[in-house]
Amino acid sequence: MHGSGIPIWFFIGVLLTVYGVMIFGYGIVEAVTGNYPPLVQLTNLHTPIWWGGILGLIGLFYIVKFRPKSSSK
Amino acid sequence: MKLTLVDWLIMLLYFVFVLGIGFALKRYMKTSKDFFQAGRALPAWICGLAFISANLGAQEVIGMGASGAKYGLETAHFYGIGAIPAMIFVGIFMMPFYYGSKARSVPEFLRLRFDEKTRALNACSFAVMTVFSSGISMYAMARLIQALHIFDGLFMALGWPPQGIFTFSIVLSAVIVLLYIFLGGLTSAIYNEVLQFFLIIAGFLPLVLLGLKNIGGWGGLKASLPVAYMHEWKGVMHANTNPMGIEIIGLGMGLGFVLGSGYWCTDFLVIQTAMASKDMESARRVPLIAAVPKMFFPFLVILPGLLAIGLPTPHTTTVVRNEAGVIYHDTTIVSKEVEEGRGLVPAKINPVTGKPMLDASGKPLLDYDMATPNMLLHFFPTGILGLGLTALMASFMSGMAGNVTAFNTVFTYDLYQSYIHKGASDRHYMAVGRWATVGGILFSIATAFAAINFNNIMDTLQLVFSFVNAPLFATFLLGMFWKRATGHGAFAGLIAGTTGAMLHHGLTLPIEAHTGIHGGWITVLHNYPSDMAQNFWGAIFAFSINFIVTVVVSLFTKPHPESELVGLVHSLTPKPSHAHLKWWKRPEALAVAILLVAVALNIFFA
Numbered sequence: 001m002h003g004s005g006i007p008i009w010f011f012i013g014v015l016l017t018v019y020g021v022m023i024f025g026y027g028i029v030e031a032v033t034g035n036y037p038p039l040v041q042l043t044n045l046h047t048p049i050w051w052g053g054i055l056g057l058i059g060l061f062y063i064v065k066f067r068p069k070s071s072s073k
Numbered sequence: 074m075k076l077t078l079v080d081w082l083i084m085l086l087y088f089v090f091v092l093g094i095g096f097a098l099k100r101y102m103k104t105s106k107d108f109f110q111a112g113r114a115l116p117a118w119i120c121g122l123a124f125i126s127a128n129l130g131a132q133e134v135i136g137m138g139a140s141g142a143k144y145g146l147e148t149a150h151f152y153g154i155g156a157i158p159a160m161i162f163v164g165i166f167m168m169p170f171y172y173g174s175k176a177r178s179v180p181e182f183l184r185l186r187f188d189e190k191t192r193a194l195n196a197c198s199f200a201v202m203t204v205f206s207s208g209i210s211m212y213a214m215a216r217l218i219q220a221l222h223i224f225d226g227l228f229m230a231l232g233w234p235p236q237g238i239f240t241f242s243i244v245l246s247a248v249i250v251l252l253y254i255f256l257g258g259l260t261s262a263i264y265n266e267v268l269q270f271f272l273i274i275a276g277f278l279p280l281v282l283l284g285l286k287n288i289g290g291w292g293g294l295k296a297s298l299p300v301a302y303m304h305e306w307k308g309v310m311h312a313n314t315n316p317m318g319i320e321i322i323g324l325g326m327g328l329g330f331v332l333g334s335g336y337w338c339t340d341f342l343v344i345q346t347a348m349a350s351k352d353m354e355s356a357r358r359v360p361l362i363a364a365v366p367k368m369f370f371p372f373l374v375i376l377p378g379l380l381a382i383g384l385p386t387p388h389t390t391t392v393v394r395n396e397a398g399v400i401y402h403d404t405t406i407v408s409k410e411v412e413e414g415r416g417l418v419p420a421k422i423n424p425v426t427g428k429p430m431l432d433a434s435g436k437p438l439l440d441y442d443m444a445t446p447n448m449l450l451h452f453f454p455t456g457i458l459g460l461g462l463t464a465l466m467a468s469f470m471s472g473m474a475g476n477v478t479a480f481n482t483v484f485t486y487d488l489y490q491s492y493i494h495k496g497a498s499d500r501h502y503m504a505v506g507r508w509a510t511v512g513g514i515l516f517s518i519a520t521a522f523a524a525i526n527f528n529n530i531m532d533t534l535q536l537v538f539s540f541v542n543a544p545l546f547a548t549f550l551l552g553m554f555w556k557r558a559t560g561h562g563a564f565a566g567l568i569a570g571t572t573g574a575m576l577h578h579g580l581t582l583p584i585e586a587h588t589g590i591h592g593g594w595i596t597v598l599h600n601y602p603s604d605m606a607q608n609f610w611g612a613i614f615a616f617s618i619n620f621i622v623t624v625v626v627s628l629f630t631k632p633h634p635e636s637e638l639v640g641l642v643h644s645l646t647p648k649p650s651h652a653h654l655k656w657w658k659r660p661e662a663l664a665v666a667i668l669l670v671a672v673a674l675n676i677f678f679a
Contacts, residue, residue, distance in 0.1 A: 008094075008119060008264050012271050015090055019083060019275065023456035026079045030454065037075070039405070040454050042283055048456045051279045 013062025020056025023048045076226060080459025087272070087463045091253055091470075094264050098257030105503040108258035109482045110177060110349055115260070117355035119267055121362030123346040125370075126266035128336075129273060130210055130472020134374055134465065135217070138445030141371075141378025142418050144316040144605075145302030146678055148378075149371040150324060153305065155333035157364050157671045161664045163338040163347075164360035169649055170553050172348060172356040173640050179341040180487040186552045186641045188560030189491075194567060196487035198541045199341060200480055204513050206538070207476035208520020214469035215242035215521065221446055223462060243521050246466075250473050251514045255507050259482070262474040263346055269467040270366075276457075276464025277373045283452040284380035297383035306679040318603030327609025331616040335546040342479045353649060357660045364667045368674060374445075381417040381444035384451075388412055414439055417447040434585055473517065481509040533590060536578065543612040544570020544619035551623050556635060556642045562627030570619030577614045583607050 027048025030036055036043040102108050140148040176182035180199060184192035216239075218224060224238045233241075253261045288294050295303050301316050308314030309321045319327075337343060337360070347359035389412065391404045413420035413429045414437075420429040421438040429437040449461040485506045490497075494505075548567055551558040582593035583604040592607060601607040638645050651659040 008267055011090065011094070012268060015086070015268070016271065016275065018086060019460060022079055022083060023460065026077075026456040027454075037454050037458075039451075041452055042287055043454055045283070045286065047279055047283060047452075048454055051457060055275055 007066045007068075009062050009066040010068065013059045013064075013066060016055050016059030017063060018059070020052045020054070020059050022052070024052030024056055027052055076223065076459065076462075077455045079456045080462070083456070083459035084463050084466070087467060088249060090268065091249060091265055094268070095253030095256035095261045098261050098264070101260070102256070102258055102503070105485075105499050105506065107260070108503050108506055109478075109485065110345075111258070111260040111263055113349060114351050115263065115349050115355075117350055117358040117362055119263060120346045120350045120355070120359045122270045122366075123263040123266040123349075124343055124359050124363035125367050126270045126273075126471055127343050127346055127475040129266075129269065129468050130475070132210075132213075132472070134273070134468045135213070135442050135445055137371075137374040138378035138381070138448075139441035141375035142382040142416075142439075142441045142444040143378075145298065145379060146305050146371075146375070147301075147309075147315055147317045148375050149305050149678065150317075150328060151333075152367060152371050153671055153675050154325065154329035156337060156367055157667065158329065159334040159337035160360040160364040160367065161667060162334060163344075164357050164364075165660060165664050166643070167338055167549070167553060168347060168357045168360070169353065169646065170641055170643075171344060172350070172353050173646070177348075177486050178483050179339060179344055180483055182641075183548075183552070183563070184487075184491075186638070187558075187563040191548075191560055191563045191567070192487060193492070194564060195545075196483050200483050200488065202538050202541065203342065203476040203480040203483070204516040205520050207473045207480070207513065207517035209524065210469050210472040210476070211243050211246055211517055212521040212524040214246055214466065215239045217446060217465070217469075218242040220443065221450070221462070239525070243518060246470055246473065247514050247518055250470050250477060251510060254474055254477055254481070254510050258506070259345065259349060259478045262471075262478045263349060265467075265474060266346070266471050269464075269471040272460070272464040272467045273373065276461040277377070279457060280448055280452060280461065281372060281376050281380070284377060284384070284448060287452070288380060288383055294379065294383050298379065302379065302382075304679060305675060312602040312606060317605050318601070319606040319609055323606055323609040323613070327611075327613045331543060331546060331612040332609065334550075335542050335612070335616075339545045339549050340542070341483065342475050345479055345482065354651075354654075354660075357649070358663070361660055361663045361667060368667070368671055377448045378441070378444040381448050382415055384416045386412065386414060386416055410440070413437060417451055418444050419447070432585055477510055477513045477517070480513040481506045484509040484513075536590065539608065539611065540571050540574040540578070540615070543574050543615035547616050547619035547623060551620065551627075553641070554643045555624075555627075556638055556644055557627055557632050558623060559627045559630045559632050561630040562623040562625075565626040566619040566623030569622040570615045573618035574611055574615035577611045578607075581607055581611075 027046055030043075031046055031049065101112075104112075106112055137148060137151070140151075170186075171179070171182060174182055174185055176185055178196075180192045180196035183195050219238055219242070224241060225235060228235050228238060228241075253265060257264070285291065285294065288297060301308055301314075309319070309324060312318050312320045312323075317324075347356050350356040350359055387405075387407045389405065389407045391402050394401050394403065408419075409427070410419040410422045410429075411417075413422070418439045418441055421440045422428065423430050432438055446465070449458065449465075453461050485502055489505050489509070490502060494501075544567060547570065548563050551566075552563060576595070578592045579595035580593070580598045581601060582588060582597045582599075583591055583601045583606070586592070586604065588594060588597065591604060601610065635645055640646050651661075656662055
């Protein structure tokens with residue numbers, strides 16, 4: 001990132017992974033407890049589980065692909 | 074709407090990342106070039122995503138959803154013929170002059186090509202417009218936060234009065250944007266725009282998928298809407314046969330040529346991201362890279378509006394059920410504005426009478442701006458709702474940031490360094506840039522608060538912007554492609570074009586509109602079928618007047634010697650060589666591919 005050696009894509013990967021894990025985790029809790037927010041439609045599709053999972057996987061891909069390289073002296 | 078801890082954490086994490094980027098970049102801001110131009114060292118991919126995100130502000134995300142609900146798929150013309158051809162044109166033909174001239178801003182390019190007074194006129198109008206635009210973004214965001222009751226729970230928990238939510242929203246967004254630009258300058262704004270790009274996709278793609286699933290897929294959407302709503306080109310030969318009320322000449326010339334090119338090819342807000350690229354090849358690729366996702370953005374920002382208007386209108390219902398001999402009544406209460414609306418688009422309710430507001434023909438007025446936000450509330454459960462709201466706030470703040478970075482650059486280089494304090498040290502100008510950021514944010518806050526007190530200030534400002542922006546493309550087109558164009562011609566053309574746009578507005582009025590802010594404030598000589606048709610034709614008039622006046626005045630005044638125009642005018646500039654690149658890696662090849670896909674999309678949705 002601007003000479004720091006850490007690409008912006010790595011930060012995006014971290015953010016997406018954390019978001020993915022949080023949303024996926026809460027989706028699991030909702031599915032297990034059956035405690036869905038009122039008035040929200042299509043909760044039976046469990047969107048947080050699959051979308052959280054997809055975000056997490058994309059984030060992990062970015063983390064691995066753009067991880068900062070250790071500098072060799 | 075009730076947000077949970079996860080939703081709050083998602084929003085908080087975004088703010089931490091945004092500020093973290095600013096702090097991480099602070100130590101790399103050593104010169105004014107680093108601060109204002111991102112060191113001209115960024116790769117094309119980053120600048121390309123920032124190029125598209127700089128435009129993904131409040132007006133785009135909320136406004137395109139609103140237009141989708143109001144006009145249907147015809148709104149996609151803003152992309153198909155408004156943005157894509159202009160992005161290709163600026164990448165292939167105009168970027169060599171912007172980047173190659175070493176100008177640090179668009180007004181500075183005007184000084185190199187024309188003269189000092191043309192630059193001063195453009196710099197002053199641009200600087201004023203950017204701070205007002207940023208203020209409008211701030212105001213719109215605070216109103217949306219109020220309408221969605223995002224901070225209501227927080228304020229109740231803290232025991233703060235709910236009247237303070239508007240001010241709190243404005244101050245919060247202002248402080249965040251100020252900090253990350255103050256610390257990291259344009260680089261920080263660009264990196265945050267890239268972040269915002271990913272957030273918009275993460276936040277809006279599931280919304281479209283859920284909406285389509287709910288309505289029965291593409292076929293279900295078509296079945297739920299009038300035929301004209303699902304076509305881009307059907308009925309465009311005549312103004313009365315399409316929802317937007319505009320015929321093909323107004324659409325093609327007004328939107329496609331004048332307004333689209335006027336924005337994408339001359340607005341420093343977007344051009345500055347391309348000028349931050351590391352070399353000419355990258356700078357030319359930036360708008361082309363941006364055009365690729367741009368072609369598909371109607372699916373993310375327009376489709377939610379179409380889905381919102383196509384879904385069934387919710388009504389208050391009571392379900393009676395019997396459980397072990399006990400009778401339960403489950404009542405779902407829906408507010409009056411939602412019941413009186415269409416689909417998920419609520420009606421506008423008069424706060425005094427409590428009745429729906431009507432237009433001049435007696436039809437209920439719909440609050441189209443709530444189409445996309447209501448879709449979020451309708452479909453998003455915990456967690457994803459936080460992500461969707463974060464994406465919305467990111468788009469608002471990114472819009473503000475783009476305007477503020479453009480303002481600080483133009484103020485410092487084109488006004489302060491040129492007319493107030495010449496010859497100071499680089500460190501001095503960098504400090505001025507930072508304080509211009511503070512000033513820009515303060516002016517934006519003042520605009521946002523002024524918008525509360527003056528009902529029509531947002532409409533008025535948008536109107537003034539259109540007067541200034543519409544003729545600009547003629548100046549650049551003649552400047553870059555006609556070596557005979559002179560500074561006197563450009564200056565006179567700009568003044569005449571703006572005056573022509575004002576006169577056109579004062580003499581015309583859309584049908585069903587009242588005289589005043591909508592036009593006809595001199596006298597009504599002509600009625601347009603819609604305000605969109607009036608906008609497009611106003612742009613055509615402004616462009617044409619500017620073009621003709623610039624040509625005529627130029628022919629009577631002395632042009633610059635040709636030696637001074639090398640690198641600024643097409644016929645006098647060596648063409649960039651791409652012999653070292655394979656054919657499919659050349660910008661021209663990418664441009665042709667984009668054009669073909671854009672044509673295919675237009676045919677598919679015709």
